[in-house]
Amino acid sequence: MLLIYTPKVTSRIIYVFKHICTHILGLEIKFTTRIEEFIAHQGLKFSYGKKRLGNELFIQNVELLLEQGLSDPEIKVLPWEETKCFFAVSENSDLPFDIFAASFFMLSRYEEYLPHVKDDFGRFPASESLAYKGGFHKQPVVEIWTYKFKTLLETRFNNIAFRERAFHTKTIISVSHVFNFKNKGFLRSIAGTASDLFNLKFYRVTDRFKVLLRLRQDPYNVFDDLISYIKKYKLDIVFMFQLSDYNAYDKNINYNRLNYRSIIKYVADYSKVGLRLGYFAIAEQEVLKKEKKRLENIIHGPLQNVINTKYNLMLPIHYSYLTELEIPNDYSMGYPESIGFRAGSSEPFLFYDINMEVTTPLTIHPYVFHSQVCHNLEAGEVQSEIAGIIKKLKQVDGSFRGIFKNRDFSEYSNQSYYYALLKQVNEIK
Known part of the structure; x- marks a missing residue:
């Protein structure tokens, strides 16, 4: 047991110390505000405060x-060994910065509560983040800092034992359109055909009619191929299906279509499935509740996983909706337009609601790569970036989560390239 002396124990302290010391390092911790108890303790211990008590780890x-609540902290990013840090402290400290405050700032997404410039979709862009401006958005800094703290503990305590950890990958397949042509209805099919003719995409006109006449499979229905990959390579994949009502933002087919429901049931037999949230489900709890119930009725089980990579996260309101509806896992924490760690972490973490000053039961599973970035970068650059990220993650036994779309693996996309990326992120030779 690791005893921690601090003059005042707050909900923020409990949250971030448990994440670093217990969740990542595997150490049971206890807090004390009594100096005499701390001095008398003969085991593992350190102090966290303004002044050192004696010769302890500090x-x-x-x-x-x-x-409590929000302030506008003055932050200066500084180089530290091979990484960066902020919230610098005096030389009297055994670390040159407050690792716990810096980690809390990153994990809680403190900066996203503050006024900031938004992108065209109303989202918090990578370019506005402290990590991007400070040049460390491609580093899992929370784990890097934690492992340096781990080394510090090892130098002080010979008998300390940490949790065994290992590098892990997980792939998320985001499915907004199960079909490109199938089940779109008469009017949408006519409009799509007219658009293809106007744009001289005659191959799409031919394919559309072949699909509608059941002479070939819809090009977006690549689920047999992906399930074969799961079976062959034992991949950890979560499929997120959209079940929104048709509207100006969400163009998926009707969730009641038998073919759609059959595919979801089929995929659920071999992999985890979850809900890709529609536009109105982000801000309206009743819509979220309706979409949740739709998926649960299809898979005959509780909804465990959700994702929103297209729209504004609306922190903390949206996450409070997920918590209230007892949805345990969210995979939305990342930048669809940029490779990097939005929360500075590759490890799952509980969401801390700054408005309420509470740790919620919602687990955030951050992603570092979204296939959307492939539209803006050369193929070699993407593969090089991924290789660099994986190398950094292996140094801290972290997790690589990547998001693809089902249509990435269709014949209408550069499917061989995306399969190569899928192999790369899952280290398939």
């Missing part, structure tokens, strides 16, 4: 974890 703090 991490000096800044004010962030003692506050």
